[in-house]
Amino acid sequence: MWIRLAVLAAAVLGLARAAWAEERLALVIGNSAYGSVQPLDNPGRDARLMAQTLERLGFDVTLAVDARQIEMKRAIGRFGRKLRGAGEDATGLFYYAGHGVQSFGSNYLLPVDVALADAADLDLMAVEAQSVLRQMASARNRTNIVILDACRNNPFKAVADLNESGLAEMKAPTGTFLAYATAPGDVALDGEGENSPFTEALAREIVVPGAPVEQVFKQVRRAVLEQSGGSQTPWDTSSLVSDFTFAAAEPEAVMSAAEIEEAQIWRSVKASRDAMQIMLFLRGYGDGKYAGEARALLASLMEEELHGGTGAAVAAAPAKPAPAPAAAADPETAMFQAAQGDGSKAAYEAYLMAYPEGRFAEMAAAEVAALAAGAGQDPQAGAEAPAAAAEPAPAAVALAESGPITYASPLDTDAAAISGLTLAEAVTRSPSFPPVEGLPESYWKDQSCSSCHQWTRERLCTQGNTYLSLNMQRSLGKQHPFGGALKQALKSWAAGGCQ
Numbered sequence: 001m002w003i004r005l006a007v008l009a010a011a012v013l014g015l016a017r018a019a020w021a022e023e024r025l026a027l028v029i030g031n032s033a034y035g036s037v038q039p040l041d042n043p044g045r046d047a048r049l050m051a052q053t054l055e056r057l058g059f060d061v062t063l064a065v066d067a068r069q070i071e072m073k074r075a076i077g078r079f080g081r082k083l084r085g086a087g088e089d090a091t092g093l094f095y096y097a098g099h100g101v102q103s104f105g106s107n108y109l110l111p112v113d114v115a116l117a118d119a120a121d122l123d124l125m126a127v128e129a130q131s132v133l134r135q136m137a138s139a140r141n142r143t144n145i146v147i148l149d150a151c152r153n154n155p156f157k158a159v160a161d162l163n164e165s166g167l168a169e170m171k172a173p174t175g176t177f178l179a180y181a182t183a184p185g186d187v188a189l190d191g192e193g194e195n196s197p198f199t200e201a202l203a204r205e206i207v208v209p210g211a212p213v214e215q216v217f218k219q220v221r222r223a224v225l226e227q228s229g230g231s232q233t234p235w236d237t238s239s240l241v242s243d244f245t246f247a248a249a250e251p252e253a254v255m256s257a258a259e260i261e262e263a264q265i266w267r268s269v270k271a272s273r274d275a276m277q278i279m280l281f282l283r284g285y286g287d288g289k290y291a292g293e294a295r296a297l298l299a300s301l302m303e304e305e306l307h308g309g310t311g312a313a314v315a316a317a318p319a320k321p322a323p324a325p326a327a328a329a330d331p332e333t334a335m336f337q338a339a340q341g342d343g344s345k346a347a348y349e350a351y352l353m354a355y356p357e358g359r360f361a362e363m364a365a366a367e368v369a370a371l372a373a374g375a376g377q378d379p380q381a382g383a384e385a386p387a388a389a390a391e392p393a394p395a396a397v398a399l400a401e402s403g404p405i406t407y408a409s410p411l412d413t414d415a416a417a418i419s420g421l422t423l424a425e426a427v428t429r430s431p432s433f434p435p436v437e438g439l440p441e442s443y444w445k446d447q448s449c450s451s452c453h454q455w456t457r458e459r460l461c462t463q464g465n466t467y468l469s470l471n472m473q474r475s476l477g478k479q480h481p482f483g484g485a486l487k488q489a490l491k492s493w494a495a496g497g498c499q
Contacts, residue, residue, distance in 0.1 A: 022089040022142075026051075026059040027079040029109075031098030033066045036115040037155035043097035046149060046199040050095050053203045057246050059093065069111035072127045080135030091244065092136050093145045096129075097199060100150030102168040106130060109150060119162040129170065137173040143244050145213070146172070149181040149198050151188040172239055179217050179236040181224075188232055197227045198234055204267075210249025211260055214238065219264050226268070259289070266290040275301050279353050292331070295354050299335030302342075302350065336360040345371040346465040353462075405493045407457065415485035423493060426486060427460065457498075464494025 030047020032040045044065045051063040060082075064075050083092045099110040103119055108126035116125050129148065136144040151166040169184040181188035181198035188198060195203075201223035205216045214236075221234045249255055255263070262285055269281045270293075278298045285291060332355050339347040348364040348371070355361060405411070411426065413419050418426040493499075 022091055023086040024054075024057070024059040024091045024093070025079065025082055025086060026054045026061045026093040026095065027064075027075060028054065028061055028095045029064045029067055029072060029075065029098070030096075031066055031110065031112050034099065034110070034112050034114070034155075036113075037099060037110070040098065042194070042196050042199075043149070046097040046195050047095070049195055049203050050097075050147075050199060053206060054093065054095075057206065066112045068113040069125065069127060072109070072111050073131075076127070076132055076135055080138060083136060083139040083141060086139070086141065088141050090139070090141045091143045091145070092139065092141060093147070094132050094136065095147045095149075097149040097196065099155055100129070100148060100167055101126075101154055101156060101162065102166065103162055105168050107148075107150075107167045107170060109148075110155070116156055116159060116162075119156075119159055122162065129167075133170065133172055133176070136176070142175055142242055143240065144172075144176045145179070145244075146176065147179045147202070149188065149196055151180065151182050151186065154187075169235075169237065172237070174239045175241055177213055177217075177236065177238045177240050177244070179220075179234065181232070181234055183233045183235045186232070197224045197232065201227075206246040208260070208263070209247045210245055210255050211247070211264075213240070213244045213246065215260070215264075216246065219268075222268060223271075226272070262288055262290065266294070269294070270297065273297075273301060275350070279350065282354055295335070296331035298350075298354050299331040299338060302335055302338040302347070332358050332360070336364065339364065339367075344465075346462075349462050349465065405489055405496060406499045407493065411485070411489055413485040413489070418486055418489075423460065423489060424457075426489075460490060461494060461498035464490035464498065 028047050028051045030043040030045070030050075032042070032044040034040070047063060047065055051061045055061050062075060062079060064071060067075065079092075079094070083090060086092075096109050099114075101108050101110065101122070103122050106123075107129040108122055109129055110126050114125050116122060129146075132146065136146070148167065154162070154166075156162045166182060166185045166187055167180060169180075170178060172178050181196065188196065193200070198220065201220045202216075205211070205219045205223070208216065208219075211219075217234065217236045221236075224232050224234050266281065266285070266288075269277045275298060278294050278301070282291060282294050282298070285294075335351050335354060336358070339351045345368050348367045351358070351364050352361060352368070358364075405423070407424055408422050410420050410422055411418055417429065421429070
């Protein structure tokens with residue numbers, strides 16, 4: 001049985017490698033168990049994850065975990081010899097996770113047996129990163145990729161002349177792509193989970209069929225910025241002269257640039273589990289490949305929020321009893337039932353946003369009109385004040401203390417980007433990062449927030465009412481180009497009837 005499995009695994013791996021005309025060679029090193037300096041939790045796991053992922057992509061991988069200096073140097077030497085023998089069409093990839101430091105503009109990778117008392121001894125105790133580039137350049141092959149997840153911190157801050165943070169930017173020979181876990185001179189996160197944020201995102205993105213290497217690392221950068229709250233910016237520099245993709249596009253379904261872009265945006269939105277981001281995605285890709293999955297996730301999140309809220313909050317806002325859900329209800333039915341269970345105008349509007357031509361659209365529109373009429377408002381622009389609001393967040397309290405928020409009143413907030421502006425003015429400003437993670441720059445860069453979101457006063461009111469709903473409370477904590485203050489302002493404005 002085991003022999004058969006081994007033969008099958010070898011055959012699968014052989015097919016993966018046969019799919020590429022060029023030979024693919026990778027050296028992967030992950031150092032965690034340091035003896036004389038602070039050990040790290042994730043590099044060993046990061047290296048194993050990368051090795052497994054690269055093998056599936058047809059790379060002949062050499063893996064070294066918790067390597068001493070002599071082991072690292074021998075592995076790098078053997079890697080260089082294999083690459084030189086593979087021919088000019090070969091692709092070489094070097095990945096390192098662990099401690100790394102810079103000294104006088106040079107970067108050094110630290111083996112687990114490193115011990116240093118004087119900066120002058122660094123090149124005797126560590127491995128200079130440039131030595132890897134020299135080995136790869138000597139092969140004169142077409143494509144080389146170097147990935148360094150090695151900027152976690154400086155373990156030698158007490159050593160004189162060795163107190164610089166992060167790594168220095170390196171110059172690479174033609175045909176090389178260099179990627180760093182964070183910008184030169186900055187420190188990267190080791191991560192609180194099983195892997196570092198950088199490597200976790202990288203392992204996810206390199207398997208996307210047909211994605212160019214430049215696009216892969218752009219997506220990694222977006223993912224890490226989102227996870228780190230903007231504190232870690234992966235960096236890359238390229239002197240490539242030919243195209244490279246980690247995973248080949250499927251011949252029977254070659255994706256266009258627009259389809260790849262849509263897929264990457266959906267992965268970011270899906271990972272966020274943010275109802276507002278999903279609604280914005282549906283607004284832009286309502287007829288796209290992932291629209292059904294997006295609607296199903298939106299329905300699931302609404303159902304989850306409905307039944308996961310605090311008892312006090314649910315009791316404070318009486319709602320119509322939801323009908324017993326049918327077994328294996330489809331996403332649209334589940335979302336409409338969730339809106340019935342919540343009973344708020346915002347919940348019905350969320351359904352209509354996701355399913356404007358849905359089976360229950362007429363009923364949902366009637367409920368919106370009835371709820372608006374009951375509150376004495378225009379169904380298209382008004383918003384009902386909740387019967388009993390949940391305890392306001394601190395930012396909302398601060399906004400409320402300055403008086404009722406209207407569309408034309410100046411905002412009194414700590415968010416410098418919008419403080420003193422009215423809502424009407426704030427939404428004309430340009431965001432500092434995409435309102436939906438992964439949105440192409442052409443959609444948001446140097447454009448007003450109103451154009452990014454296709455905002456009108458009526459749509460702003462709808463979004464503010466969405467924040468009032470029990471189902472959307474989590475969205476208030478999500479990052480926004482102007483901070484949470486704008487969301488709280490919209491919520492307070494909607495609570496006052498969108499005046």
